[in-house]
Amino acid sequence: MIIRRKAAAGSFFGGQTFFATTAKGVEEVLAREMTGLGLEGVTVEKGGVRFTGDLGACYRANLWLRTASRILVPLAEFPCDSPQGLYDGVRALPWDRYLTPDTTLAVECVLRDSALTHSGFVALKTKDAIVDTLRDRFGRRPNVNPKDPDLLVNVHLARNRCTVSLDSSGFGLDRRGYRVEAGEAPLRETLAAALVLLTGWDGTVPLVDPLCGSGTILIEAALMAMNRAPGLVRERFGFQRWPAFDAPRWRRLLDEARQAERTTLAAPLVGYDRLEDVLVVARNNSRRAGVERFISFTAGDVRDLAPPPPPGVILTNPPYGRRLGDEEQLKPFYGQIGDVFKQRCAGYTAWLFTGGLDLAKSVGLKASRRIVLYNGPLECRLLRYDLY
Numbered sequence: 001m002i003i004r005r006k007a008a009a010g011s012f013f014g015g016q017t018f019f020a021t022t023a024k025g026v027e028e029v030l031a032r033e034m035t036g037l038g039l040e041g042v043t044v045e046k047g048g049v050r051f052t053g054d055l056g057a058c059y060r061a062n063l064w065l066r067t068a069s070r071i072l073v074p075l076a077e078f079p080c081d082s083p084q085g086l087y088d089g090v091r092a093l094p095w096d097r098y099l100t101p102d103t104t105l106a107v108e109c110v111l112r113d114s115a116l117t118h119s120g121f122v123a124l125k126t127k128d129a130i131v132d133t134l135r136d137r138f139g140r141r142p143n144v145n146p147k148d149p150d151l152l153v154n155v156h157l158a159r160n161r162c163t164v165s166l167d168s169s170g171f172g173l174d175r176r177g178y179r180v181e182a183g184e185a186p187l188r189e190t191l192a193a194a195l196v197l198l199t200g201w202d203g204t205v206p207l208v209d210p211l212c213g214s215g216t217i218l219i220e221a222a223l224m225a226m227n228r229a230p231g232l233v234r235e236r237f238g239f240q241r242w243p244a245f246d247a248p249r250w251r252r253l254l255d256e257a258r259q260a261e262r263t264t265l266a267a268p269l270v271g272y273d274r275l276e277d278v279l280v281v282a283r284n285n286s287r288r289a290g291v292e293r294f295i296s297f298t299a300g301d302v303r304d305l306a307p308p309p310p311p312g313v314i315l316t317n318p319p320y321g322r323r324l325g326d327e328e329q330l331k332p333f334y335g336q337i338g339d340v341f342k343q344r345c346a347g348y349t350a351w352l353f354t355g356g357l358d359l360a361k362s363v364g365l366k367a368s369r370r371i372v373l374y375n376g377p378l379e380c381r382l383l384r385y386d387l388y
């Protein structure tokens with residue numbers, strides 16, 4: 001069997017390829033973020049974007065990328081259509097660079113169109129190969145800790161090709177650390193950030209979310225407008241427990257990020273929801289994110305919406321059936337949203353994110369752009385309406 005090891009696996013101080021995963025449809029947005037961050041070798045693929053760099057690039061990607069789900073460090077790629085093939089491929093890697101018998105590990109698997117079909121089995125076989133390698137080297141083996149491992153290994157098996165990576169994020173980058181509570185059907189933070197970036201909102205005009213729920217869209221927008229690194233309040237990243245962790249370098253990056261923050265914003269961010277309870281959650285989340293002074297959250301029905309004077313941007317995510325009630329019942333509500341846009345929001349550009357593709361027709365306005373995105377497995381649309 002031919003095992004292609006990735007360049008400089010294990011010694012990330014030289015050139016190394018990284019793969020940032022993201023939601024389907026967000027790849028181009030993520031690639032633009034990477035280019036803006038000065039990352040090199042940016043290449044768009046399905047479900048993620050590759051880039052190259054050293055350990056510092058990996059840290060910066062984790063700290064700064066708003067739309068990446070995880071930053072993986074691919075170690076090897078090999079053909080794999082049997083348990084033995086998997087075991088041998090994983091066993092061939094230098095695990096003693098990343099683990100000792102006293103550190104813990106966990107394995108996550110994504111399988112698609114392959115001879116091996118059981119992710120639990122693939123994870124187990126991968127783990128066996130890793131701990132056997134360590135036992136041979138040290139006479140003792142590391143333990144598995146599925147909840148809080150020191151090293152998270154990612155196995156991606158698609159059409160009988162296996163990619164083994166280290167997960168430098170450790171857990172999803174959407175878990176920024178500010179959203180401890182949420183209302184119903186909250187948007188993933190990384191998806192909310194992607195929506196804001198897709199609207200092209202640049203912070204110079206008001207941003208309004210009339211159905212703001214726990215405030216994710218506005219909080220992500222405020223983080224962007226004040227140039228705050230989205231990972232700054234996160235509890236930890238996977239790479240912080242790696243043997244190669246360069247703590248002084250990481251501290252320097254955190255200091256630089258803090259110094260890059262703006263303390264005032266050019267335009268207001270405004271959120272409404274009819275539920276006072278959910279607004280309490282939104283305010284708490286915005287406080288934890290350090291952006292509460294930039295966002296006003298007010299109780300109110302969307303029918304009474306009175307946005308600040310135009311121009312401005314509305315970005316909102318109404319309930320869409322599958323999770324929050326029935327599609328048929330929601331049609332008149334989408335009609336009301338359309339009426340509010342027409343009658344109360346002239347001069348604004350409105351963007352509506354929905355998974356109810358039929359519901360969107362009830363808005364009664366012609367969309368000038370339709371962007372296909374996925375919220376998990378659900379196909380959604382981000383629709384733009386120019387309100388003259």
Ligand SMILES: C[S@@+](CC[C@H](N)C(=O)[O-])C[C@H]1O[C@@H](n2cnc3c(N)ncnc32)[C@H](O)[C@@H]1O
Pocket residue numbers: 182183184185186187188210211212213214215216217272273274275278300301302303317318319320324
């Ligand atoms: C899908 S949730 C928004 C989730 C939000 N994007 C988040 O990340 O938390 C839709 C929100 O619309 C609010 N809502 C529903 N009908 C409303 C109405 N007529 N006026 C104002 N808010 C309404 C609900 O209370 C709910 O919080």
